[in-house]
Amino acid sequence: MNCELKTNRVTLREWRENDASALFALAKVPMVGESAGFPPHRDEAESLRVIREIFCKPETYAIISTEDGSLLGCINLFPRHKGESVYEAEEVELGYWLGCPFWGRGLMAEAITLLCSRCFNSSKYKCVVVVGCAKEQNIRSCRVLEKAGFVFVETKDGMCRYELTRMA
Ligand SMILES: CC(C)(COP(=O)(O)OP(=O)(O)OC[C@H]1O[C@@H](n2cnc3c(N)ncnc32)[C@H](O)[C@@H]1OP(=O)(O)O)[C@@H](O)C(=O)NCCC(=O)NCCS
Structure with a gap:
């Protein structure tokens, strides 16, 4: 089970089935999935299916406003190489998105810092490197990674x- 992580502004907690309606409201907007790599959700039933079948994976969190409990977005860690578990992998990768109304407030850098700190400070993980990838044109996403302390490595095939x- 994912533990709950919190700052004054964002809380990371596991996804619940009753997030489906709020998820649909954010994930139906094409701009969000276009950058994050998923097609816009067509209806609430699809959002529920995603919660049940995809967001149930370990280290996949709903990003919630600490202030009012509303759903802001999603963040997860997954192993870089197929077949590994996120806890055993030496390299893990970040996935993340926020609903459009919450862009531009510095929330994602906060969520990333929270999750990476847990990853590096918990004996549950073997991870030594967290990788963040963003399309070259996704200036916001590249900037967020820099703000969270990530170091640029390379650009390859537009990523x-x-x-x-x-x-150490
Ligand atoms: C990318 C994303 C996670 C950024 O999160 P965020 O919390 O909105 O990011 P920030 O508020 O820290 O803004 C990051 C940078 O974007 C730029 N930015 C912010 N608002 C902007 C605007 N209205 N127009 C252009 N650039 C803007 C700024 O340069 C800012 O950096 P700064 O704080 O140094 O000025 C969010 O936009 C998102 O979810 N987008 C869709 C999904 C996505 O791209 N996921 C990542 C896939 S790799």
Whole structure:
């Protein structure tokens, strides 16, 4: 079970089936999925299916407003190489998105910092590097990774790769 992580502004908690309606409201907007790599949700039933079948994976969190409990977006860690578990992998990758109304407030850098700190400070993980990838044109996403302390590594096939390395 994912534990709950919190700052004054964002709370990361596991997804619940009753998030489906709020998820649909955010994920039906094409701009969100276009950058994050998923097609816009067509109806609430699809959002519920995503919660049940995809967001049930370990280290996949709903980003919630600490202030009023509303759903802001999603963040997850997954192993870079197929077949590994997120806890055993030496390299894990970040996935993340916010609903459009919540862009531009610095919320995602906060959520990323929270999740990476847990990853590096918990004996549950073997991870030494967290990788963040964003399309070259996704300036916001590249900037967020920099703000969260990630270091630019390379641009390949239009994708910028950033890394955050665990301190010895
Ligand atoms: C990318 C994303 C996660 C950024 O999160 P965020 O919390 O909105 O990011 P921030 O508020 O920290 O803004 C990041 C940068 O975007 C830029 N930015 C912010 N608002 C902007 C605007 N209205 N227009 C243009 N650029 C803007 C700024 O340069 C800012 O950096 P700064 O704080 O140093 O000025 C969010 O926009 C998102 O979810 N987008 C859709 C999904 C996506 O792209 N996911 C990532 C896939 S790799």
